[in-house]
Amino acid sequence: MKYALFLGCTIPEKMNGYETSSRVVARELGVELIDLPNSGCCGSPIVRSMDEQYWTLLSARILATAEEMGLDLCCLCNGCVGSIMHANEYLKKDKIARERINDILSDFDLEYKGTLEVKHLLKILYEDVGLSRIKEHLEIPFKDGLKIGAYYGCHMLRPSELTHHGDPERPTHMDEIINLTGAIASDYEGKISCCGAPVLSNAPEIAWRLTHRIISTAHDADLKGLITICPFCSLSLDLNQIKVKELWELDYDIPVLHLPQLLGLSMGYGVRELGIFENRIKSAMKFPRFLLKNE
16 A cells, blocks of 8 residues: 655644654554655645645646656645645646646646545545554553544545545544544534634734634543644644643643554554654653553
């Protein structure tokens, strides 16, 4: 099982733990992630809002490079997968746009053909690897009764006719994977709310309030941690939680882990192997205490 891996901009710059744990878990499950050569920005969100043709070109270049490798594309970022998925569907359907983009791509000896599928890591885990196979590789269960919350992010769920992650108002895919570890994926009010990442640069106060709302509802639901599958969501809920503490004098101290970090712990890997030491809320480092092995 092989995929061309597109990391995007934010993960190599700020989310090494997400990349590291994804590679560790993928290798454990027999999934080979092959780095996409010469990959650049997908164009989301700034370029897409300013110049649609240039955004399409950036995504088409990524798609054409993966097509040369003969592999479907794996993305770890919700924003990247949404952007590239949209461009892929648009170019498949619009012959004129496809010809125009290919005319430009020919200068780079590339051609977009529309032959591959764009998949988020979550979709690969849930559909291609499958729950039963994941379960086989989980050696150490978390303690019964450990309540944690899945946080999906906006671009993972919408538009649902493109993302295909079930009901966007009642998502379950990540919850089902979390439950395999022995933990209990619990509902909470902020589960499908926006984390505020898109407005963090130009309206930080709004972003902080959105983060505050999610973290406070997780606290009210007595969750011991939040699990993300997007670098921007992780930054908002992990890093911005420090700002929430400063502004509202509320020390929720709710650890935020990437889904591969949670799976990796249950597979028997350590916090350093999974990059958990990079998480901003340092109580994440103590998360292994919930494993039955450490009783």
